[in-house]
Amino acid sequence: MRPHHHHHLSLPLCTRAHQIGALVLVAVTFVLTRSLDRLSSFPSSTSSLYSSSHSSSDLFHAGALNWPERGYGSHIELRIYVYDESEIDGLRELMRGRDGQITPQACIKGQWGTQVKIHRLLLKSKYRTMKKDEADFFFVPSYVKCVRMMGGLNDKEINQTYVKVLSQMPYFRRSGGRDHIFIFPSGAGAHLFRSWATYLNRSIILTPEGDRTDKKDSSAFNTWKDIIIPGNVEDGMTKLGGSRVVHPLPLNKRKYLANFLGRAQSKTGRLQLIELAKQYPDKLESPELKFSGPNKLGRTEYFDHLKNAKFCLAPRGESSWTLRFYESFFVECVPVLLSDQVELPFQNVIDYTEISIKWPSTRIGTELLDYLESIPGMNDTIEL
Ligand SMILES: *[C@@H]1O[C@H](CO)[C@@H](O)[C@H](O)[C@H]1NC(C)=O
Ligand SMILES: *[C@@H]1O[C@H](CO)[C@@H](O)[C@H](O)[C@H]1NC(C)=O
Numbered sequence: 084m085r086p087h088h089h090h091h092l093s094l095p096l097c098t099r100a101h102q103i104g105a106l107v108l109v110a111v112t113f114v115l116t117r118s119l120d121r122l123s124s125f126p127s128s129t130s131s132l133y134s135s136s137h138s139s140s141d142l143f144h145a146g147a148l149n150w151p152e153r154g155y156g157s158h159i160e161l162r163i164y165v166y167d168e169s170e171i172d173g174l175r176e177l178m179r180g181r182d183g184q185i186t187p188q189a190c191i192k193g194q195w196g197t198q199v200k201i202h203r204l205l206l207k208s209k210y211r212t213m214k215k216d217e218a219d220f221f222f223v224p225s226y227v228k229c230v231r232m233m234g235g236l237n238d239k240e241i242n243q244t245y246v247k248v249l250s251q252m253p254y255f256r257r258s259g260g261r262d263h264i265f266i267f268p269s270g271a272g273a274h275l276f277r278s279w280a281t282y283l284n285r286s287i288i289l290t291p292e293g294d295r296t297d298k299k300d301s302s303a304f305n306t307w308k309d310i311i312i313p314g315n316v317e318d319g320m321t322k323l324g325g326s327r328v329v330h331p332l333p334l335n336k337r338k339y340l341a342n343f344l345g346r347a348q349s350k351t352g353r354l355q356l357i358e359l360a361k362q363y364p365d366k367l368e369s370p371e372l373k374f375s376g377p378n379k380l381g382r383t384e385y386f387d388h389l390k391n392a393k394f395c396l397a398p399r400g401e402s403s404w405t406l407r408f409y410e411s412f413f414v415e416c417v418p419v420l421l422s423d424q425v426e427l428p429f430q431n432v433i434d435y436t437e438i439s440i441k442w443p444s445t446r447i448g449t450e451l452l453d454y455l456e457s458i459p460g461m462n463d464t465i466e467l
């Protein structure tokens with residue numbers, strides 16, 4: 084990889100660059116979604132990842148972080164430069180808000196926490212370089228989804244600040260942004276930056292939202308360069324072993340066949356599930372939850388409910404991707420995707436048909452519950 088330099092960048096090289104990026108991010112992903120308590124040993128677990136020669140079926144073996152040999156080879160050499168908030172005027176605002184009041188600690192929580200975690204992992208990565216001249220990729224940290232939610236910047240300021248930041252990056256100009264990596268961790272994707280199409284259309288974007296039907300004429304997601312990442316699952320749930328806050332229940336101890344625990348957000352599919360639960364209260368748990376007040380579930384309480392069903396229904400919300408899909412694995416509940424256009428991370432490596440169910444959102448009803456009940460093995464009363 085080393086002999087390639089940026090001024091030679093052309094389309095085929097970009098594609099390869101994308102693959103390299105994907106490879107690195109897969110490591111990040113498994114660390115994020117399966118074993119956050121390995122955070123501190125990330126560089127060493129990465130090396131075992133690349134030296135493995137296991138097949139994809141070994142992927143989920145407990146304790147092993149193995150990258151299957153599928154097209155990428157087992158050896159990789161690349162260098163990533165991570166911009167520092169103090170070196171570019173405006174970067175600090177994108178990470179902490181206009182007054183610098185928002186802390187990374189506040190932004191690392193919740194479904195958008197990946198914007199902080201991936202940044203931190205890269206800071207510790209053995210692929211990090213301190214020299215821009217030798218970098219293959221450039222990572223631009225920004226916690227802008229969090230900053231916006233907490234009132235630290237409005238949409239207009241976000242747009243202006245990004246433009247200001249990019250204008251101070253000669254290396255961004257050199258490649259037209261092709262070797263620069265950005266994270267947009269929410270359903271809006273790069274649309275969080277209003278003028279993304281003018282400035283970031285060639286850059287590598289990490290986002291959980293791969294649905295290209297959502298944003299009509301101007302999807303911010305391009306399969307040839309962007310990478311789908313999972314959402315961030317609560318730290319207390321991704322720990323291995325005894326320190327996890329909520330543990331899975333044996334199948335025969337689970338009260339419900341299925342559940343959906345989320346706000347309706349006036350979405351058809353979600354409203355249908357809430358109605359269905361009223362019809363079949365002993366099979367489906369789907370209370371109408373609120374954002375706040377007495378009907379809001381606390382985090383532990385939420386997972387205590389989630390673990391009480393065999394199937395966890397994951398309908399789309401404001402956008403196609405749904406955090407519930409990722410959360411359900413940690414209580415060993417089979418996720419049932421009710422989001423027709425959703426695209427999942429690393430579909431080339433993970434066979435999602437083996438670990439989840441996808442059901443058409445147009446057929447939410449008795450038929451769905453009948454189907455789930457008919458699945459063999461899920462009604463066993465054998466003690467696990
Ligand atoms: C974003 O900011 C730039 C620079 O200030 C400006 O030219 C552009 O019109 C803005 N885009 C939107 C959509 O407001
Ligand atoms: C982004 O670039 C692609 C070509 O790489 C082009 O087809 C697409 O129209 C561009 N999108 C926008 C919104 O400019």
